[in-house]
Amino acid sequence: MSKRRKYWPIAPRWGLFYRDFGKTDARRFVAVFKATWQRLPMRDRRIMRDHWQACKDSFANDWGPVGLLFGPLPEVKVEGFINTRAPKKFLDPLGAYCPANKWQWPQVRFCAAAVNLMPDEVLSALVAHELGHAYLHAAGMAATVVDAADWDDTKVKAWVTENEEIQVREQMDDWGFHDEDITEWLDQDGNRKRLRNLQAA
Numbered sequence: 001m002s003k004r005r006k007y008w009p010i011a012p013r014w015g016l017f018y019r020d021f022g023k024t025d026a027r028r029f030v031a032v033f034k035a036t037w038q039r040l041p042m043r044d045r046r047i048m049r050d051h052w053q054a055c056k057d058s059f060a061n062d063w064g065p066v067g068l069l070f071g072p073l074p075e076v077k078v079e080g081f082i083n084t085r086a087p088k089k090f091l092d093p094l095g096a097y098c099p100a101n102k103w104q105w106p107q108v109r110f111c112a113a114a115v116n117l118m119p120d121e122v123l124s125a126l127v128a129h130e131l132g133h134a135y136l137h138a139a140g141m142a143a144t145v146v147d148a149a150d151w152d153d154t155k156v157k158a159w160v161t162e163n164e165e166i167q168v169r170e171q172m173d174d175w176g177f178h179d180e181d182i183t184e185w186l187d188q189d190g191n192r193k194r195l196r197n198l199q200a201a
């Protein structure tokens with residue numbers, strides 16, 4: 001058995017790495033993520049990079065132990081994760097952007113079951129959706145503001161507002177992606193039910 005590679009470069013120059021948990025075909029996921037990332041305007045990618053860099057710098061100053069991890073920033077993960085706290089009508093059970101807080105680097109997380117079921121074009125739209133959240137947070141335009149200093153898992157009631165979902169859909173349109181591709185796919189061939197069953201299992 002060959003040893004699994006833990007970190008895969010997505011955009012190493014931007015500090016963007018995929019962390020492999022072995023829940024999906026890493027090669028395929030990284031290829032789709034990379035292609036999606038490269039379709040975003042350079043200016044918007046830079047806004048995200050600068051924000052992530054600032055997160056890293058603040059960790060190094062205030063959170064020594066975290067800074068010692070020297071983790072690639074931010075991490076992209078595909079896990080068994082399904083965000084059960086997200087209201088059903090939102091798409092966010094399939095993925096999440098987690099802004100930096102005092103315990104973790106910024107992360108983009110995806111539900112492995114969804115990633116594995118989705119064709120490349122739909123996965124690309126989902127990646128653009130989560131990058132939309134990342135961009136809005138980086139640009140200070142996000143409707144949902146979680147103060148990193150006050151972050152407490154038990155106190156955060158709303159992980160994301162409906163307003164921010166609307167902003168994300170507009171941002172995706174600007175970038176040439178369409179959130180409807182995800183909804184349409186979910187409504188096809190019992191995909192939504194299939195995912196829900198996986199969630200219940």
Ligand SMILES: [Zn+2]
Nearest residue numbers: 092129165168
């Ligand atoms: Zn969303």
